Amino acid sequence: MAKETRIILICSGKGGVGKTTLTANLxxxxxxxxVPTAVLDADFGLRNLDLLLGLENRIVYTAQEVLEENCxxxxxxxxxxxxxxxxxxxxxxxxxxxxxxxxxxxRIVSMLxxxxxxxxxxxxxxxxxxxKNAVAAAKEAIxxxxxxxxxxxxxxxxxxxxxxxxxxxxxxVLNRVRPKMMATQEMLSVEDVxxxxxxxxxxxxLEDEQVIVSTNRGEPLTLSSSNSxxxxxxxxxxxxLQGDDIPIIDPSxxxxxxxxKLKRLxxxxxx
Amino acid sequence: xxxINGNQMQVRSERQVINLPFSxxxxxxxxxxxxxxxxxxxxxxxxxxxxVLNCRDLLYLKNFFENAGITITTIRSYISExxxxxSALGFETDLIxxxxxxxxxxxxxxxxxxxxxxxxxxxxxxxxxxxxxxxxGDVLLLGDVNPGAQISAAGNVMVWGRILGIAHAGKxxxxxxxxxxxxxxxxxxxxxxxxxxxPEEKPEEGLAEEALIVADKIVINPLKPCFQKT
Ligand SMILES: Nc1ncnc2c1ncn2[C@@H]1O[C@H](COP(=O)(O)OP(=O)(O)OP(=O)(O)O)[C@@H](O)[C@H]1O
Ligand SMILES: [Mg+2]
Numbered sequence: 124m125a126k127e128t129r130i131i132l133i134c135s136g137k138g139g140v141g142k143t144t145l146t147a148n149l150x151x152x153x154x155x156x157x158v159p160t161a162v163l164d165a166d167f168g169l170r171n172l173d174l175l176l177g178l179e180n181r182i183v184y185t186a187q188e189v190l191e192e193n194c195x196x197x198x199x200x201x202x203x204x205x206x207x208x209x210x211x212x213x214x215x216x217x218x219x220x221x222x223x224x225x226x227x228x229x230r231i232v233s234m235l236x237x238x239x240x241x242x243x244x245x246x247x248x249x250x251x252x253x254x255k256n257a258v259a260a261a262k263e264a265i266x267x268x269x270x271x272x273x274x275x276x277x278x279x280x281x282x283x284x285x286x287x288x289x290x291x292x293x294x295x296v297l298n299r300v301r302p303k304m305m306a307t308q309e310m311l312s313v314e315d316v317x318x319x320x321x322x323x324x325x326x327x328x329l330e331d332e333q334v335i336v337s338t339n340r341g342e343p344l345t346l347s348s349s350n351s352x353x354x355x356x357x358x359x360x361x362x363x364l365q366g367d368d369i370p371i372i373d374p375s376x377x378x379x380x381x382x383x384k385l386k387r388l389x390x391x392x393x394x
Numbered sequence: 395x396x397x398i399n400g401n402q403m404q405v406r407s408e409r410q411v412i413n414l415p416f417s418x419x420x421x422x423x424x425x426x427x428x429x430x431x432x433x434x435x436x437x438x439x440x441x442x443x444x445x446v447l448n449c450r451d452l453l454y455l456k457n458f459f460e461n462a463g464i465t466i467t468t469i470r471s472y473i474s475e476x477x478x479x480x481s482a483l484g485f486e487t488d489l490i491x492x493x494x495x496x497x498x499x500x501x502x503x504x505x506x507x508x509x510x511x512x513x514x515x516x517x518x519x520x521x522x523x524x525x526x527x528x529x530x531g532d533v534l535l536l537g538d539v540n541p542g543a544q545i546s547a548a549g550n551v552m553v554w555g556r557i558l559g560i561a562h563a564g565k566x567x568x569x570x571x572x573x574x575x576x577x578x579x580x581x582x583x584x585x586x587x588x589x590x591x592x593p594e595e596k597p598e599e600g601l602a603e604e605a606l607i608v609a610d611k612i613v614i615n616p617l618k619p620c621f622q623k624t
Binding site: 255272276277279280282283284286287288289319321 | 448449450453478479482519520521522523524525538540542558
C-alpha cells in the first residue's frame with residue numbers, strides 16, 4: 124500500500140457510549156468514499172460489531188484462526204455485501220482473551236495494513252487487558268464520550284493512558300448530543316467537555332432514534348442516503364478524518380428551524 | 395494508588411527491592427535477567443533511577459517479573475514522567491526528590507540531598523483522571539489537575555493551571571504549606587491533616603488563588619498581587 128495505513132483505535136473507557144456504532148458507521152462512510160477500510164472487533168468478550176454491520180451470518184473464521192494459522196487472512200475477512208470496500212475481521216471467541224497478547228494484536232493489524240488504507244479497531248470498554256491489547260497496535264485514537272460527567276471522567280482516564288503510550292493524534296467525538304438539553308443546561312455543554320478533555324473535536328453526533336432502528340436492522344445509517352441527524356454527523360466525521368474542512372454543527376442552532384422540525388417529523392413517520 | 399506510608403511498609407516487610415542501573419551506566423533491559431537470579435517469588439519494589447519509562451516499558455517490567463512469579467508493588471524514580479506512568483498503571487509510586495545530575499556519583503547525590511531536604515519538583519502536563527502526582531518537597535505543575543486526578547506534596551502545591559481534582563499540601567504534617575493555582579475549583583483540598591471540600595460557586599475567572607490554614611481552618615484567598623493579572 125503506497126499510503127501509510129491509518130490505524131485508529133475507537134475507545135471510551137465507559138461502556139455503552141457508542142464506540143461500536145461509530146466504528147460501523149465510520150467504516151461504511153469511508154468505504155463509500157472509496158477507501159479500502161477494515162474494521163477489527165477487539166471486543167472479544169462481547170462482540171457485536173458484526174451484528175451492527177449485518178454480517179453475523181457470514182462469519183466463518185475469526186482472527187483467532189488466523190493467528191493460529193488455521194486459515195488465511197483473506198478467508199477470515201468478511202466483505203460487506205453492499206460496500207465491498209469494507210471488510211470486517213471478526214473477533215475470536217471470548218476464551219481468546221486468555222491468551223491474546225499485545226503482540227498478537229500487532230501481528231493481526233500489520234497483516235491488515237498490507238491490504239487496507241484504514242484499520243478501525245473497536246475497543247472494549249474499560250482500561251484492563253482488553254484495552255491494553257487493543258491499544259498496542261494502534262497509531263492514533265478517537266475517544267468517544269457522552270455529555271455526562273461519568274463518561275467524561277472515564278474518557279479523561281483513557282486519554283491519560285493513550286498519552287503515555289505515544290498514541291497520536293487523539294481526537295474526540297461527542298456522541299448523543301441533545302441540543303435542547305444543552306440549551307437548558309441540563310446536559311454538559313460541548314465547551315464543558317472539551318474544556319476538561321482538551322482534545323481536538325473531530326465531531327458531534329446528535330441523539331437520534333434512527334441509530335437504534337438501524338442497529339436492529341444491521342444497516343448502519345451511513346449505508347443508505349438517509350438524511351437523519353446522526354447519519355449526517357457520522358458522514359461529517361468520516362470526511363473530517365479524511366482531512367476535509369467541514370464545519371462542526373452548532374447544537375444551539377440544530378433542530379430549531381421550522382424545516383428541521385418538519386424533516387424530523389417526516390422521518391419519524393416513515394418508519 | 396497511594397504511596398507507601400510507615401504502616402504498609404511493615405505489613406509488607408518481606409518485599410524485596412532492586413535498583414535499576416543509572417541510564418549512563420547500562421541499559422535496564424539487559425540488566426534484568428542478571429537480577430532475576432537473586433530474587434525470590436513474592437513482592438518487589440523497583441527504583442528506576444533516572445530512566446524515563448512509559449507505560450509500555452513499565453508493562454514490560456511487570457510482565458517480565460510476573461513470569462517469574464514476582465509482583466511489582468512499588469515504582470520509585472527521580473523522574474516524574476515515570477511516576478505518572480506508573481501510577482496510571484496502578485502501581486504504588488514514590489517520586490524521589492534528591493538532587494542529582496546525570497554525571498554525579500551516588501556520593502554527591504547524598505550530600506546534595508542533605509543540603510536540600512526539600513526541593514522543588516517540576517512537572518509539565520495535565521494530570522488526568524486516575525493519575526496521582528506525589529512529591530516529597532514542593533511541586534510546581536504546569537497544567538491542570540483534572541477531576542479524578544490528585545496532586546500531593548510534603549511542601550507547597552503550586553499549579554500553573556486549574557485544580558479541579560484533589561490537592562494535598564503538607565502531606566507529612568506541615569501546616570504552613572499552601573496550595574495555589576490559577577483557578578481553584580477542587581473537589582477537595584487538604585493541608586496537613588485538614589480537609590476542605592471545594593467551593594460550590596465558580597470563582598471569578600483570571601483570579602489566581604491560594605489556600606492555606608488560618609486559625610485551624612482552610613481558607614482561600616486571592617493570591618498575592620505580584621502573581622495577579624493586571
Ligand atoms: N447518537 C445516538 N443516538 C441514539 N442512540 C445511540 C446513539 N449512539 C449510540 N446509541 C445507542 O447506544 C447504545 C450503545 O451503543 P454502542 O453499542 O455503540 O456502544 P459501545 O460504546 O460500543 O458499548 P460497549 O462499551 O458495550 O461496547 C446502542 O443501543 C446504540 O443504539
Ligand atoms: Mg461496543
